Amino acid sequence: MKKYISGLSAIVLAICFSAFSTSPAPDHSTAGAKKAPSLFWYAINPDGSLGSALNNGAQMDKSTALGYTPCQDVTAVECDRGYSSRQVVGANPAPATNSSSDYHIKKTQ
């Protein structure tokens, strides 16, 4: 039993630490930010069709998606569109999505 004491005390310490440090703190990238939906993002081609997926089709919120697009979300021309499910690239016109600004990234002109 003696040889287990140090290991067991490490576990007890870890349980205490995890009990006090988990859940209340959101991760550092989202702290204080409004909770945006996690979406599949696609570029919108100039002809209105659905272009390639951003970040290899990974699901992410708008603030993360902005890191994968040259668009700065400042004018009225839509550049990227977010969907709650995967879409078929090339669909023309690009399928509609939620009208909330969390689902659209606008083009810099």
Add this chain to the structure above:
Amino acid sequence: MNSSIKIKVAELISFLLIFLFAYTGLSKLMTVMQFERTLRQSPLLSDVASVVARLIPLTELAIVVLLLIPRFKKLGTWCSLVLLSLFTIYIAYMIAFTPHLPCSCGGILKQLSWHHHLVFNVCLIALSAVSIRLTATTKMIDSIMSV
């Protein structure tokens, strides 16, 4: 360094690894949905985020069990070395390609930047290697002494 000091150092490293893996494993399990969401943002793991989010903390807790049982301590230390090396490769990839994404680490380690996390992991890998080396040399000395 004499044999008893080597054993004590190896024990201390083992204590640190048990604490680290138990803490991060439990933290990830307690916030598994949040952990999965973070992994979904990763270009490498987005397709397997659901499996990986459960597999990683369970692997960490399995390593804790191995480190706890004296008979399997060496195996546990080797597993720690391999897992920490995999984490380090992943961190290096994230620093190189997507440094703006959040860290998917457990507990307060989430507060570290990617670069600090890389340094932290390299230190732990070095400690695991030292522990393996010390255990090996101590066993060698013990077997020579017992002849």
